[in-house]
């Protein structure tokens with residue numbers, strides 16, 4: 001059984017694809033993207049508070065595994081992409097309607113969808129199933 005956290009992030013991925021597709025609807029696009037990025041930033045904090053991360057990472061030595069490292073590196077890449085995407089989005093909102101900024105924002109957006117998909121997949125592989133008491 002999939003953990004609730006995995007179902008939640010998959011749902012936010014679907015929402016992100018919709019906000020990507022309907023980017024012309026600024027009133028939908030911007031709040032949805034801001035919500036998902038904020039949720040992604042807070043997610044590790046939620047996991048640390050609700051999981052026995054010390055046992056998992058240090059006692060069980062999961063921190064030494066390839067899966068955890070790949071997941072972590074992808075997450076860092078995603079946050080860097082979020083940062084540059086917010087800058088480009090902010091410039092578009094200010095009315096700098098340069099074609100270059102749009103292209104940049106679009107290409108970075110595709111990168112975000114790709115990297116976030118891999119963050120979710122690697123996270124799902126690491127997630128403990130519901131039977132172990134997680135939500």
Ligand code: HEM
Nearest residue numbers: 020023024030033085086089090092093102106109112113
């Ligand atoms: C704080 C975050 C963001 C802000 C402020 C923002 C803002 C904007 C604005 C103002 C536009 C122009 C909409 C129009 O045509 O009137 C736009 C377009 C777009 N945004 Fe965002 N955005 C953000 C995050 C994202 C993210 C995370 C993605 C992708 C996952 C994304 C993908 C796109 C795409 C594909 C377009 C269309 C670009 C084009 O014209 O070809 N944006 N965004």
